[in-house]
């Protein structure tokens with residue numbers, strides 16, 4: 001008897017990981033991908049010898065699935081330094097402050113006491129103690145308020161939040177008010193306190209490529225749109241057929257409309273403006289007044305991101321910040337980014353713009369006050385579905401949902417005998 005074949009729509013990391021588990025369980029899979037490349041939102045393009053991830057993207061070694069399933073050695077991943085640098089211009093001149101490791105060693109910032117209040121450092125230490133050992137499932141239980149409200153409960157001041165946590169988490173959640181559900185904050189913070197932010201040698205697209213290789217490229221049909229009519233009927237480019245099981249591994253067009261957007265500006269610079277492998281946060285970040293949440297120099301961390309003797313500089317502009325300044329096209333975003341960067345690094349006039357990218361449906365939004373479950377494998381039509389939109393906005397969310405979806409497939413197939 002031939003093996004049941006599971007038809008998976010979408011080759012982002014959730015569809016690929018779901019396929020990998022199903023193959024390991026003895027089932028057969030067929031994947032349909034509407035675009036010409038696998039990877040979904042995790043892709044890396046090569047432009048003039050630079051590696052441009054689609055939007056600034058990192059892998060977190062502290063995610064639970066990273067520890068059990070990702071071979072960072074074979075991806076030749078290299079890590080950012082654990083802290084962050086903050087640049088501000090309140091005194092007129094740009095000033096850079098380094099927080100060497102606020103997630104693992106909050107008091108490593110002792111020397112910053114001139115800049116910070118005791119209560120903020122103690123608040124960060126309390127956050128660290130309460131979150132660093134929390135299991136992923138536990139981070140997704142308990143309170144459901146916004147991240148901002150959650151941070152205030154730890155006694156953190158508005159000025160500390162605005163300088164460090166707002167630009168950092170705006171760039172992670174892709175929203176600047178910190179309205180995102182505190183459960184996602186707990187999960188990300190605890191992961192950051194357990195591991196590093198890393199970049200693979202060939203860019204973040206190397207991870208889905210690795211998954212696709214283990215599945216077998218012959219099982220993936222590219223440039224092929226498919227739709228699930230019901231849990232066991234698939235429509236592939238107009239051809240309808242009954243199959244053993246369908247898994248939808250992408251957000252629907254209507255779900256995409258409510259997703260958060262981001263602009264990313266990529267520059268070729270003759271040298272790194274801030275050597276040191278830190279993320280550079282905009283300490284003056286304020287929606288309506290500034291655009292850039294943070295900047296990074298991926299080639300300082302992973303030299304393969306730029307040709308020899310050049311540096312790749314990446315500026316992240318969250319969708320709400322761009323909208324508040326009426327930045328609605330690439331020219332406007334680039335010129336605004338250059339104006340802000342000029343105040344920090346006047347020699348940016350020598351930087352060449354490599355690309356300006358807009359991703360309108362980058363991450364699902366999870367507002368505070370609305371239940372954010374760990375993961376759910378079935379959509380409202382009873383169709384098995386996976387993707388970060390079925391769990392939470394991160395690679396880990398996409399992988400969790402892939403595992404839940406694969407388990408549900410196996411349960412249904414076994415139930416049918």
Ligand SMILES: Cc1cc2nc3c(=O)[nH]c(=O)nc-3n(C[C@H](O)[C@H](O)[C@H](O)COP(=O)(O)OP(=O)(O)OC[C@H]3O[C@@H](n4cnc5c(N)ncnc54)[C@H](O)[C@@H]3O)c2cc1C
Pocket residue numbers: 009010011012013014015032033034035038039040041042054055056057058059060224225226227249250251262359361362363386387388389393394395396397398
């Ligand atoms: C700019 C940016 C930065 C990010 N940074 C991080 C980060 O630093 N850390 C982190 O953990 N996560 C990050 N993420 C989130 C992470 O990339 C996503 O959670 C993950 O890639 C989502 O994978 P997915 O499989 O759920 O969906 P997707 O990647 O969206 O995959 C869905 C796939 O389905 C295909 N598809 C859609 N409709 C059809 C159809 N009808 N037929 C066939 N195929 C179809 C699509 O073309 C796509 O390839 C970031 C995301 C973005 C955009």
